[in-house]
Amino acid sequence: MSTRTALHRDLGLSDDEYEAIVTRLGREPSYTELAMFSVMWSEHCSYKSSRLHLRRLPTTGPQVLVGPGEGAGVVALAPGVAVAWKIESHNHPSFVEPVNGAATGVGGIVRDVLSMGARPIALLDSLRFGPLEGAARNRYLLEGVVAGISSYGNSIGVPTVGGETSFDPCYEGNILVNVACLGVLEGPPMHARAERPGDVAVLIGAATGRDGIGGASVLASVSFAGGDDAKRPAVQVGDPFAEKLLIEACLELVRGGLLHGLQDLGAGGLTCPASEMTAGSGTGIAVDVDAVHRREPNMEPFEVMISESQERMLAIADEARVAEVLELCDRWGLPARVVGRITAQPRVVVHADDAIVADVPAPALADDAPLYDRPRRRPGWLDELAAAPCGDDPPAELAEAWLALLTSPEHACKRWIWEQYDHMIFLGTVQGPGADAAVIRLPGRDVAAVLSTDGPGRYCYLDPRAGAIAAVAEAARNVACTGARPLAVTNCLNLGSPEDEEVMWQFAEVVDGIAQACTALGTPVTGGNVSFYNATGDRAIHPTPVIGMLGVLDDARHAVGAAFSAPGDAIAVLGDTRAGDFGGSDFAATIHGTLAGRPPEVDLAAEARLASLLHRLAAQRVLTCAHDCSGGGLAVALAECALRSGLGFSVDLAAATAVAEPHRAAFSETPGRVVATCAQDALPDLLRAARAAGVPARAAGVVGGPVMDIGAARLELGAVRDAWEAALPSLLSDTVS
Amino acid sequence: MSVRAAIVSFPGSNCEQDCERVLRGLGAEVVRVWHDATDLGGCDLVVLPGGFAHGDYLRPGAIARFSPVMQAVADHAASGGLVAGICNGFQVLCEAGLLPGALRRNAGLRFICRWVEVRVDNADTALTARAGPGQVLRLPINHFEGNYHVDASTLEAMRRRGRVTLRYVDNPNGSLDAIAGICNDAGNVFGLMPHPERACDPLLGSGDGALLFGSLLDAARGRVAV
Missing domain, CATH: 3.90.650.10 (PurM-like C-terminal domain)
Known part of the structure; x- marks a missing residue:
């Protein structure tokens, strides 16, 4: 023995x-x-610590043809059109050997989708690393992971069409490499x-x-x-x-x-x-x-x-x-x-x-x-953290803070990453990387699958349940901005060790948050993956539930983009702005180096109203641009529309938010908000439709010009665009264009 | 009478479906030919699509040139038949000696998938006849090895004889003379790194690729009529 x-x-x-x-x-x-x-x-194969909790997720709905338990969930997109959708992690292998770890992560999820008899037609990657400005190993890991995804995904001929890359010190010892794959079925599953x-x-x-x-x-x-x-x-x-x-x-x-x-x-x-x-x-x-x-x-x-x-x-x-x-x-x-x-x-x-x-x-x-109901304990430090100053003091200089946010690795242009991926094969990429959500027209059809991944780790650290709700809401909002209807969710729950009682409490809270949000938004969970043991010694990552949202757009030609469209268009802000949503915000992290307070609260009913309004406005061809307002607040969302289009803007932020203090109007991260544009003469219609739908809406300004102007601060678009595009390459080893 | 186009696929090719959809959309009859075939079924146009033939192992095109079908492609070319190699297909044609030069790793040593502008250097070829001289086309590139290289005397002869078909407006990969596409001396074998099949639908970003495919089909139709 x-x-x-x-x-x-x-x-x-x-x-x-x-x-x-x-x-x-x-x-x-x-x-x-x-x-x-x-x-x-093993935990990885048996879900012995998570299964009891995962049962609380909503998994059924008329759109769900195959729920959790098979290789991938299968969702009806339109009559006679079904897709397989699944996300998985390859965190540990990618940390130990980034190129092969990430490459085989792609290979694994592609085979999951293939096992349903579906042709894989799109990949998204949700990546988390330590700060690029820090240890050289963080840069080595990012470059290796991107090279692995690129070499594998390109070679198998499946386009990599979206995802996100985010940075935080908590991922320095445990990077996250989550890969989602969409497949289209050619017959019954x-x-x-x-x-x-x-x-x-x-x-x-x-x-x-x-x-x-x-x-x-x-x-x-x-x-x-x-x-x-x-x-x-x-x-x-x-x-x-x-x-x-x-x-x-x-x-x-x-x-x-x-x-x-x-x-x-x-x-x-x-x-x-x-x-x-x-x-x-x-x-x-x-x-x-x-x-x-x-x-x-x-x-x-x-x-x-x-x-x-x-x-x-x-x-x-x-x-x-x-x-x-x-x-x-x-x-x-x-x-x-x-x-x-x-x-x-x-x-x-x-x-x-x-x-x-x-x-x-x-x-x-x-x-x-074995099935474990592992002990859970709410961390004692949470209350103290919630009561601590959340990092909402005004910055020394508003324009400088704005520029610092836009050129931080978090918000910097990610072209260096996604240009290494074939994102066009199969002739379906109507909107690809760099957009709020990928719009993938299915082969030989008008209908498009719309895909987005989100996972706000800092919110979840402050309140795992509220953070998980925010993750679902943001993913749904990203999909809705294109005019699509959110349909179903695949999720990848990344946490520390389940043998740590506090991590186990975080996990249960995350599951409850997802369950609550998915129920409210009518987007059942069709499968996913749990990745525990994302910890080094005693140091665990922030709980990071990555939500992969699948939506449907009946006609890909009606997709709304996240870049400004034409000079002279009217800008409206949909959704109310609260002055104090700074807990876990990008502003607090980047400008004040603070992570404390409470994450923003999501009004799920309001999110549902906003999504159906966007769907209706897109179908009526009213919207010329719609962009989700999330990390960095309204100032960053507006700038992103400008940076992606080359068109500046002039906005009265106080009128757009009804918030007096400029830095609060600019950077507060109240969920449920969208920057929307339309032709000037359509603005009254847009505002009327919003009112009728119960969505607060305010005229904010106008598209055009060489400057980004939010009243209290102005930035020259050309110079910011250069800095925004150069920020990521300049941190990495190779700056040759 | 519709043009009969053969799309040659190797294990690891991956743009064959896209090329087929576009060629059919332009009215061509398409036959798919597997790499172990020894004849092309009496086609008017041969397309070698993009991808990673034989995994690009050793180097792109190095193994594909030995596939049985390449003898048939060479015979088709020798008899004056039209051949177009796109991206990996271009690399295969160079390795097979049907086009001069070679495609090296991109100058930046990274894979690039990007929309680029190319200028039509010679509008008097079977690939470019529908475009105007000097016309700028918007097409995507998608490659790691697109850095065209050829010896100086061959380049000089190619220039003199108008064998450079397309040149990058803003060279993305270090190609000699910003070359994006060439043809052989006889003017019936074409290689280009950009993917015209990905630019035949304005919803995806450009319809310019249809000019190139349309030119090839016109030329093939001319041959059919003869």
Whole structure:
């Protein structure tokens, strides 16, 4: 027992969990079995700390065709048009090895969407790093992550159309790399099931090697302790060429009706689909590890069963048609081998060298992982933090503060990042990176999917529930600004260690906040991912729920942009401004270096009214521009419309906000606000429509000229634009344009 | 009579669907040809689309030039047939020796996906006939290796004979002489780094790409009529 005990701890299992395995098996596990349990019972694969709470999320609605539990959620976009939508994290691998960590993050989410029988057509990345002005490693990580996304996403031919990049010291030791993928279904959804005993399991794709052993367990399911470069072998290495072939081959297999089930191999390797597909269907599987095509000789059976080598899918097919499956894969130049057979006995039995090396009930691996109701404690420091000065003192010089915000890495032009991504392939990118939300016209149709990601970490640090509500509201508002109707949410919940009672409290609050906001806005959660252990030693990241909002725009030609459109257009501000929304604000962080107070409160009913007003105004072609007002307040939102268009503006901020103090009118971050423009003669209509919809609206000024003028401060647009565009490249190693 | 266009795909090509949609939209009949084919099915125009043929392993186009279909492409070109290589297709044609020069890594050593302006350097070719001399077109580029290079004497001969078709207004990648597109000496094989198929719909940012595809189809139609 003593060596075994040491072994299970090395594999990331607790003593209690080891005892639970012994109980379920009625005996000590074999080495291979222990390895299989260690990955399937890892936090990353089993959601053992989060499942109890995730049940509180709303997951149903008429638009939801497939909810959480499959490879990706499936949402009806229009009659006969369905899309798959899912987000996932690859935080730990990307910190240890940024290029391959980020690249395989893209690969993994693409296969999730592919497993639904959907063609992946858009990617978004939600990234968090430590301050670029700080340690060189922060810059190295950003450059590596961008290079990884670029090399992989471009090569597989899926456009990267949006996302966000944000900076805070809390991410210095634990960066976040969350990748969302949208796919369009060509027929009914595929599923990850193996319902018919006698069917065969075909492993399609790259050969299995020793890379990524323990990626789910020793890497993704523990906090960092420093010196984590030693974990580099647990990071997988991606081959985008193989992934591209895998996409085409799998879509052709699905289209040809050759498959009964399909699942990708990600965390947990072959063990994951072998147990999940069967456990979900009441069947079992006999796996022959000797049949698995391998990258290197002398691999142990346990290595084959838990290797996280990339670019692999497990397909379930009728034995009578398996020759067609193999032939099709061969035509695409993809290795494919029959590695197992579905059995009526609900067990996962692994054969190697004519011996049985593992024989365990499929549900014990997939469904019966321990379920923890971990202790939670509201942090004592929260009240003190809420009562502390929130950083709303006026700046020495308003124009300087405004410029400082616009050229901070947070708001600086991100072109350096997104120009490295193919964001145009598939001819659907009506609005791409740099917009509030990506507008992706579906192939051969007028209808567009509209996508946005948001995750305000600082708000969530001050109040996880209020912050999560703000995240959902902002993502919905971004989508609504294009004229689209928000439909459904995928979420990636990034937090510290669930074994920390305060983190666990934050997690429960975040879930409740999302549940409340998604219910109010009618946007059910169709799936997502929980990433715990984003901590180094005792230092955890801010709770960072990243919300991926999916909306629908019936006609892509009616999409409203976030840049000013024409000189002379009238500017209106929709939504009321409160003078004191500075807790967790960009102004407080950038100008005063302060993070304290209360985050802004969201009025969800008002958000819903605002969204339907925007939808109506866009359909009537009244709006010439609509831009969400969030981080940095109204002054930053107005400047962004100008910087993206090259058109200045003149606005009476006091009239637009009914707030007297200039810096409060400029930088307060009251949610529920949008900068909207229209032709001058349409302004009365716009204001009337807003009044009728119960949305406060105020005429604010006019578009045009070479200056950005908010009354109390003026900036010359050309000079600011140069500084805004240069800010990010000048912080990075290479400034060659 | 509609033009029959063959789109040649290699494992790892990824712009073949976009090219097909655009060519069909312009009235062409499109056949897709896999890289292991040995004939092109009697087509009037061959398009080598963008992407990462064979993963761009070794270097872009270096493996694709050995694909069986390239013999058929060479035969088609030798008999005067029209061939157009876009982005990765341009790289393949250079590696295959059907076009002079090579495409090196971008001067900034980063991938670039960006709208650029190119000026029509010679409007008297099968690719550019619908455009006016010196006309500026708005097209997207999307590449890591688009930095065109060729030896000085070949460049001199290309210039003299009007074999430079498109030049960047603001050179994004360090290309020699700001070259964005060229054709062979016989004037029937074209290579260009910008993606005209992504610029055939004003909703996406430009319709200028249709001028280039339209020119190619006109030229192919001329051949069909003969």
